[in-house]
Amino acid sequence: MNLNSTPETGQQDTGLTIAGKTYSSRLLVGSGKYRDLEQTRAATEASGAEIITVAIRRVNIGQDPNAPNLLDVVPPSRYTILPNTAGCYTAADAVYTLQLGRELLNGHKLAKLEVLGDERTLFPNMPETLKAAEALVKDGFDVMVYCSDDPIQARILEEIGCVAVMPLASLIGSGMGILNPWNLSLIIEQAKVPVLVDAGVGTASDAAIAMELGCDGVLMNTAIAGAQDPIRMARAMRLAIEAGREAFLAGRIPKRFAASPSSPMAGRVK
């Protein structure tokens, strides 16, 4: 049982510990798809997130070198910046991208790995993901890995040495929510590292459901950036993650196909 997920009745939530560092926010956010850098900044702040993913891309040679930079509005001094391998379809590209990301962030080892297998579905290519994870762990990275919700794949990634497993709840950017809570529960049950839902969250209830299942955190991007009011949705997500976590720690009633009155029968007027 993942110690991070053990219900602790009556106690303060001890926070999310990844690779030896503890964060008080269990909401992780991406930085893509915003209208502009100011909206990125405002939504990230409203979310309360402490970890924010970024993509690594070639600079446009010849473009204005003084144009504002993402890291100016979400600075590494304030946030834990998590470089990702979005758009990588091979282990080699993913490893190379994260080596560049590590250099960009002055040796920072925490990284998000994703190796895609299909442009339409953005589903992870698990064989390439495993290959990349092995190479990255060997190269000293702390790897948080986007994966299918297959409990065996998740276990293998953990055995390889990934510091967190991040199963998709549904397709990236789809907003379809938690499609297979059963697989997620199996992964949570066996994992000794944090389990974070990564991909598919659409609205606040999805995030709450993930936390109620015992997830240690949730990573989302489109759900916030694509909302009609991203700042408001960022706030909603912050609350949802907290509510879901509290509900999990509180220990819910079981579901029973039977009624159970809330008021006593004795003393009714007739």
Added chain:
Amino acid sequence: MEIVLNGAPHPLADGENLQQLIVALELAGKAVAVAVNRQVVPASLWPQRVLQPQDKVDVVRAIGGG
């Protein structure tokens, strides 16, 4: 001579090093990382790294992404 910079041919004087290239691109002091032939080169080594013809240079930065 010519190198390949971010996927496109880029003319360069013989014997130019990475530091000179970055300065010429007005990227000195900016938040960028550089690799030559898929090997990351730390900024401290840019002055020593002399570029060879057809070297593939990637200059990258962080941008918004999920």
